[in-house]
Amino acid sequence: MNLKSIYKLGSPPLFYKLCIVLEPWFLISSILLIAVGMYGGLFVAPPDYQMGDAFRIIYFHVPSAYVSMMAYVYMAVSAIIGLIWRSNVAFSLAKSCAPIGASFTFLALITGMLWGKPMWGTAWVWDARLTSELILLFLYLAYIMLHLSIPDRSKADRATALLAIVGVVNIPIIHYSVVWWNTLHQASTISKFAKPSIATEMLWPLVIMILGYTLLFAAFLSKRTAAELAVREKRTRWLQTLIVGDKNNA
Amino acid sequence: MMKVLRIIFLKDLKVSLRRWSDLLTSFILFVLVCLIFPLTLGNDPSLLLKIIGPVMLVSALLATLLAMQNIFRPDVLNGSLEQLTLNSYPLTLIICIKIFSFWVITSLPLILISGFIASSYYVTGNSIFIVVLTLLLSTPSLVHISALAAALTVAIRYPGALMALIIIPLSLPIMIFGAKAIEFSISGIDASAPLYFLLGMMFFTCSLGPMVTAAAIKISID
Amino acid sequence: MPEIFAMGGYGFYVWGSVLISIAVLVINWITAHKKFKSTINEVKSFISKGKE
Numbered sequence: 001m002n003l004k005s006i007y008k009l010g011s012p013p014l015f016y017k018l019c020i021v022l023e024p025w026f027l028i029s030s031i032l033l034i035a036v037g038m039y040g041g042l043f044v045a046p047p048d049y050q051m052g053d054a055f056r057i058i059y060f061h062v063p064s065a066y067v068s069m070m071a072y073v074y075m076a077v078s079a080i081i082g083l084i085w086r087s088n089v090a091f092s093l094a095k096s097c098a099p100i101g102a103s104f105t106f107l108a109l110i111t112g113m114l115w116g117k118p119m120w121g122t123a124w125v126w127d128a129r130l131t132s133e134l135i136l137l138f139l140y141l142a143y144i145m146l147h148l149s150i151p152d153r154s155k156a157d158r159a160t161a162l163l164a165i166v167g168v169v170n171i172p173i174i175h176y177s178v179v180w181w182n183t184l185h186q187a188s189t190i191s192k193f194a195k196p197s198i199a200t201e202m203l204w205p206l207v208i209m210i211l212g213y214t215l216l217f218a219a220f221l222s223k224r225t226a227a228e229l230a231v232r233e234k235r236t237r238w239l240q241t242l243i244v245g246d247k248n249n250a
Numbered sequence: 251m252m253k254v255l256r257i258i259f260l261k262d263l264k265v266s267l268r269r270w271s272d273l274l275t276s277f278i279l280f281v282l283v284c285l286i287f288p289l290t291l292g293n294d295p296s297l298l299l300k301i302i303g304p305v306m307l308v309s310a311l312l313a314t315l316l317a318m319q320n321i322f323r324p325d326v327l328n329g330s331l332e333q334l335t336l337n338s339y340p341l342t343l344i345i346c347i348k349i350f351s352f353w354v355i356t357s358l359p360l361i362l363i364s365g366f367i368a369s370s371y372y373v374t375g376n377s378i379f380i381v382v383l384t385l386l387l388s389t390p391s392l393v394h395i396s397a398l399a400a401a402l403t404v405a406i407r408y409p410g411a412l413m414a415l416i417i418i419p420l421s422l423p424i425m426i427f428g429a430k431a432i433e434f435s436i437s438g439i440d441a442s443a444p445l446y447f448l449l450g451m452m453f454f455t456c457s458l459g460p461m462v463t464a465a466a467i468k469i470s471i472d
Numbered sequence: 473m474p475e476i477f478a479m480g481g482y483g484f485y486v487w488g489s490v491l492i493s494i495a496v497l498v499i500n501w502i503t504a505h506k507k508f509k510s511t512i513n514e515v516k517s518f519i520s521k522g523k524e
Contacts (some may be wrong), residue, residue: 027501042490054482068477087460087478100500107496111489118482138419145415151405158469159402163416166462168400193467216497223504235513243515 012205013238015089016229019222026219033212040205048202057115059205062123063213065108069171071101071217072136075143076168079161089225091157094164095147096224100217109133117222121158128177129185132170139167153232254339255347262351269320276317277359283309284367294368295372302371303432307425309391310360310385311371315414317356318396322404322467332471345467346460349397357389373436379401379433380445388428394459400467410419424451 008014041059048055077098082090112130113123124130143160150156178185198206233239266273286441288298289304313325334344361382368381399416403409518523 003476023519042486054485056486057489060489064493099503103500107493110492114485114489118485131426135419135422138415142412142415142419144412145412146402149409149412152405154406155469162462162466162469163402166420168475173423196278198515220504223508227504227508230502230515233480236517241510241517244514244519 005011010085010087010089012089012229012233012236013147013242016233016239016242018163019226019229023077023219023222023226026222028214030212030215030219030231033208035134037205037209037212041209044203045205046199051119054115054118055202057111059209061108063114063210064104064111066210067213067217068101068105068108068133068136069174070098070214071104072139072164072168074169074221075101076164079164083158083161083165086105089229090230091161092162092225092228093221095157095219096228098140098143098147100220102137102144104213104217105133105137110139125184129174129183131188132177135170136174139163139170143167251339251345255343255440258344259347259351262348263355265324266351266355269324272320273317273355273359276313276356277363279310279316281311281342281367282361283312285370286388287458288371298371298414299373299436302368302373303429304386304425305385306364306367306381307388307428310357311417311421311425313398314356314389315390315410315417318334318393319354319413320398321352321397321400323400326404326471331467332395335468335471340453342460343466345397345401346456349460349463352397353390353393357385357393359457361389366387370455377432377435381432383445383470384428384431384448386387387400387445387452388424389450391424391451391455392421394455395424400458400465401463404467404470405411424448427451461466 008019012114032091037059041056045056075094078097081087083096102139109130111135116125117123143163145162146163147156190195230239230243284305287301291297291301291303322331325334335341339426364385365378365382368378373381396413396417398420399413401411402416403412406412426443427447431441432442477487
């Protein structure tokens, strides 16, 4: 992988075709992985000693929380790349990440609330991790609303890119909040270096679900980015021949 | 360089003082919101002592939000901000001075009156000083974050709700630690930990804020 | 079968999370698909307007 191939990714025709081609693969593989993970998580994994069967919500809560944070980092990195290189591809990526990331954050909060109600007795508590995840949802919403309010597209891109970059300080806060503070939310069970503190039969569906959710996020992202790129590049010849060619074939 | 900054500072002060009705609005909003809680909640001293931290900080946030809508818009409308971006002086420093002058005009009255409002909430002794100190340390950060939100939305006609949506996620840590500082001091615990955090946030936002705000101004103007 | 449904007493919470996760993901897919289709139609109408 040399620098030239990374530069080539910034060309709209190449990226558009990449998105169109990759999206079905992402979708099918993610649906398969999620199906396997769901089966493993809901039926095969043994019930937890302390939490009983309610711990199975982990297979929906952890992947969506993971993807929600990853989506914001993608958005911020695309924003930086777009600001530096003024790239339509990067700005389309950033704009498309926002609604997907917001929905995954909402999902993380809702499944967390459904898990907290039987386990902690309360659906919500104002500790560091939950509050910073809620802040993440508001940051996504602020990004989307700012993009909608500025009529000039390039101005909107750059202003929202600044907002995304400023908000990225929230991600380390969410991630390390269980390390820095004594919160109600439990500490992380999967770490890069240590042996995970969770049993193997419970671990493999979780890893599969995380992979499946990530591929599903990639599928949604490719579809939305292709749509956004098409809108921005509708005056170009390559897009018009691509679309008209499709119409002739369809 | 310092001469230019002093000229900009005094000019902004003069211009803001001419629009004293806007500033008075935000100040009166602060006082009224702080006083509306004891009026509606009744005369229970323990309850009032519990809520004074959050009430003070939320009122300061709302007053700042209201006042900062006017920091860049009149200058954009009459073209002077565009001239400031075009000259050879670094826009970051100019924005820094502008925000500082706005802080002096909008937040200093809040800080001065907060002691009296705190005593009307039955706060006594050293805690009044801690309340004033908390507002003194949190308002610069709030002002810088609001300036960033104002710079991002300067091209929009009615930016109020969008500014609130941008400011609230970014200012939540300041709110939380400020409320904690006041709560600690009222219950007698040493409040220095949250105050140090507020000081750190203040240095962080006051050093990086003008840079990001200047970038946002350059984006929104051209 | 019923014990799977009950999930040791936490059935509502577990199956509720499953249902809402599937619902949100499906809605995400549908909106992405609709957006793609509508932009393709917009580009097509833009092209045909240009040809007139």
